[in-house]
Amino acid sequence: MGTIWVHAETQDGQVSSITLELLAKARELGDVVAVHAGNDAEAAAAELGAHGASRVLSAGDLDGGLVGPALASAMAGVVDSEAPSAILFGTTYGGRDVAGRLSVKLDAPVITNVVDLIDDGGLVGVEPVFGGTTNVRTRFTSDKPGIFLVRPKSFTAESIDGGPAEVSEIPIPDLGNSGAAKITSQFVEESDGPKLDEAAIVVSGGRGLGEAEKFHLVEDLAAKLGGAAGASRAIVDAGWVPYSYQVGQTGKVVKPDVYIAAGISGATQHMVGMKGSKTIIAINKDPEAPIFSIADLGIIGDVHKVLPALLEALEG
Amino acid sequence: MKVAVCVKQIPDPADPGELDIETKTLKRDVKLILDESDSYGVEMALQLVGEDGEVVLVSMVPNNERNGLNNALAMGADSAVLVSDDALAGTDALGTAKVLAAAIRRIEPDLVLAATESSDGYTGTVPEQIAELLELPSVTFAKEVSIADGSVSVKRQTEEGYDEVSCPLPALVSVTAGVVEPRYPSFKGIMAAKSKPVEELTISDLGIDSSQVGWSGGGQEIVSIEPAPEREAGEVIEDEGDGHERIIAFLEELKVI
Numbered sequence: 001m002g003t004i005w006v007h008a009e010t011q012d013g014q015v016s017s018i019t020l021e022l023l024a025k026a027r028e029l030g031d032v033v034a035v036h037a038g039n040d041a042e043a044a045a046a047e048l049g050a051h052g053a054s055r056v057l058s059a060g061d062l063d064g065g066l067v068g069p070a071l072a073s074a075m076a077g078v079v080d081s082e083a084p085s086a087i088l089f090g091t092t093y094g095g096r097d098v099a100g101r102l103s104v105k106l107d108a109p110v111i112t113n114v115v116d117l118i119d120d121g122g123l124v125g126v127e128p129v130f131g132g133t134t135n136v137r138t139r140f141t142s143d144k145p146g147i148f149l150v151r152p153k154s155f156t157a158e159s160i161d162g163g164p165a166e167v168s169e170i171p172i173p174d175l176g177n178s179g180a181a182k183i184t185s186q187f188v189e190e191s192d193g194p195k196l197d198e199a200a201i202v203v204s205g206g207r208g209l210g211e212a213e214k215f216h217l218v219e220d221l222a223a224k225l226g227g228a229a230g231a232s233r234a235i236v237d238a239g240w241v242p243y244s245y246q247v248g249q250t251g252k253v254v255k256p257d258v259y260i261a262a263g264i265s266g267a268t269q270h271m272v273g274m275k276g277s278k279t280i281i282a283i284n285k286d287p288e289a290p291i292f293s294i295a296d297l298g299i300i301g302d303v304h305k306v307l308p309a310l311l312e313a314l315e316g
Numbered sequence: 317m318k319v320a321v322c323v324k325q326i327p328d329p330a331d332p333g334e335l336d337i338e339t340k341t342l343k344r345d346v347k348l349i350l351d352e353s354d355s356y357g358v359e360m361a362l363q364l365v366g367e368d369g370e371v372v373l374v375s376m377v378p379n380n381e382r383n384g385l386n387n388a389l390a391m392g393a394d395s396a397v398l399v400s401d402d403a404l405a406g407t408d409a410l411g412t413a414k415v416l417a418a419a420i421r422r423i424e425p426d427l428v429l430a431a432t433e434s435s436d437g438y439t440g441t442v443p444e445q446i447a448e449l450l451e452l453p454s455v456t457f458a459k460e461v462s463i464a465d466g467s468v469s470v471k472r473q474t475e476e477g478y479d480e481v482s483c484p485l486p487a488l489v490s491v492t493a494g495v496v497e498p499r500y501p502s503f504k505g506i507m508a509a510k511s512k513p514v515e516e517l518t519i520s521d522l523g524i525d526s527s528q529v530g531w532s533g534g535g536q537e538i539v540s541i542e543p544a545p546e547r548e549a550g551e552v553i554e555d556e557g558d559g560h561e562r563i564i565a566f567l568e569e570l571k572v573i
């Protein structure tokens with residue numbers, strides 16, 4: 001179906017996992033061109049190529065500016081000559097900004113929260129609604145390029161050992177007032193162990209832990225199993241753990257081999273972020289908790305007994 | 317200092333209703349409430365303007381609903397602009413942004429606040445679309461906001477942590493849940509809300525043609541609505557002091573330990 005643009009997000013030449021996921025899907029659909037902002041296009045070209053991009057269109061360094069207005073303007077400037085049929089973004093902090101700005105520039109809508117793309121003559125986006133109980137399939141009716149915002153973990157990244165992508169520069173037009181926001185400093189929150197959305201094992205805690213001081217049970221178990229710790233929104237909003245721990249509709253989507261939910265009820269907005277896990281273990285004292293309806297192993301019990309016993313047994 | 321706050325009125329998320337298969341829009345016969353996500357924007361605006369500033373709410377609905385607006389007015393906002401028009405049913409995010417941008421243009425605010433995403437549609441694109449339509453700089457995903465010397469400073473959530481971003485006013489900022497603690501309306505606030513000005517506009521008042529909004533204005537169509545495949549429940553057992561052993565046996569079976 002012609003050319004597919006993929007928004008390539010990189011950090012010091014390293015391509016993000018959502019970008020690699022999008023590339024894997026895009027190369028099934030057509031010729032893949034990565035669209036990028038930052039000063040590391042050359043460094044990322046080998047990895048982007050290995051995953052199926054033939055070219056990289058890079059807007060280059062943003063000089064402290066935010067990616068949204070800059071990359072959207074650069075993309076809009078070459079959209080006619082490059083004529084992509086679809087433009088794929090990951091649902092990330094930057095991806096959403098670029099997609100929103102670009103949508104206005106092209107006067108074209110965005111299909112959001114997509115978890116699958118189907119080539120049906122035109123491209124159809126599959127969007128789960130109501131906590132993932134219902135799937136809506138949407139397509140574009142105009143002949144403008146279709147802009148899609150895709151949820152992380154929707155596709156599986158895989159290298160096809162392609163040669164390095166050829167990098168060319170796309171100019172950023174004068175942004176006027178729209179480009180006036182500048183990053184003055186950046187902070188990285190250090191954490192040990194694997195990242196939440198990349199870990200093979202995730203242990204998440206919810207309000208059932210009773211108090212913030214008990215979250216260490218979840219962290220200790222995650223560490224013991226070589227996994228990452230996550231949380232429900234209830235305890236993020238309560239300030240027990242930072243937002244970066246949140247799993248669900250408004251947090252991270254995780255698909256680990258094993259997901260352990262401790263003291264989490266299983267609200268639809270939580271489940272939409274974790275029900276793609278290979279296996280799910282739930283510990284909850286309420287036999288009626290909805291989380292049990294999707295758990296492969298459910299333990300009706302008190303987290304304050306089960307978790308310490310588990311930690312002790314793993315110690316030995 | 318004048319702050320415009322976008323507030324969406326939505327069906328109660330605890331009882332979200334359903335999609336109408338015929339019209340392919342959300343069935344909205346239920347009473348709409350203030351989206352909790354927007355209560356953070358309202359609170360933020362009230363804190364930023366202090367004593368002598370002004371907070372103006374902006375909301376778009378197809379059906380004259382004011383319940384959620386009244387709630388935000390009772391929190392302390394000064395006035396509201398309500399764009400209400402039958403033609404707005406089924407409007408997509410870009411159409412919504414066009415309507416809201418046109419309404420905001422009339423208000424001429426120093427700062428526009430919105431939530432990063434609504435609780436019912438959660439496309440998360442409307443704020444950035446509004447900013448582009450108004451040719452404003454913007455900072456999305458704000459977890460801390462302060463204003464000094466004609467510019468706004470924001471701690472912006474990132475994948476790795478946060479960025480500190482500085483931006484001259486006028487600007488648009490979208491805030492995450494939890495940035496501030498939204499106040500509960502006082503009895504006095506609820507009474508005062510009743511006499512606060514609410515300007516009601518149609519899309520033609522804003523110079524917007526009905527072909528740009530509603531389902532047909534969107535340039536996208538729903539092909540099908542179907543139940544998602546369900547996940548089967550497995551074994552559920554009562555912990556009798558052996559729960560942890562069952563988990564360990566299960567993890568060993570999976571070769572995780």
Ligand SMILES: Cc1cc2nc3c(=O)[nH]c(=O)nc-3n(C[C@H](O)[C@H](O)[C@H](O)COP(=O)(O)OP(=O)(O)OC[C@H]3O[C@@H](n4cnc5c(N)ncnc54)[C@H](O)[C@@H]3O)c2cc1C
Nearest residue numbers: 206207208232233234248249250251263265270285303435
């Ligand atoms: C628009 C919107 C977006 C949302 N996004 C998210 C999201 O991204 N992620 C998210 O998680 N939520 C999200 N939510 C919130 C969600 O609806 C729930 O409120 C939240 O997930 C509940 O968290 P919880 O399970 O920790 O708490 P609760 O629902 O209070 O559940 C606590 C559970 O712990 C159990 N329990 C209590 N004591 C013990 C004990 N001693 N031992 C064992 N079990 C015990 C209880 O039986 C109960 O099931 C969202 C909501 C809305 C409206």
Ligand SMILES: Cc1cc2nc3c(=O)[nH]c(=O)nc-3n(C[C@H](O)[C@H](O)[C@H](O)COP(=O)(O)OP(=O)(O)OC[C@H]3O[C@@H](n4cnc5c(N)ncnc54)[C@H](O)[C@@H]3O)c2cc1C
Nearest residue numbers: 112322323376408409430431433434437438439440441442
């Ligand atoms: C299940 C579902 C899926 C949808 N999928 C899509 C899709 O893929 N693409 C698409 O274009 N549309 C989609 N829509 C329609 C979209 O949700 C509506 O257009 C809606 O009017 C605006 O989008 P949002 O609520 O998603 O905005 P978001 O961008 O999530 O909202 C962010 C913030 O903008 C402000 N805001 C948004 N709407 C209003 C309003 N009416 N009044 C005042 N402030 C507001 C609020 O501060 C809000 O918190 C979907 C709707 C539903 C119910």
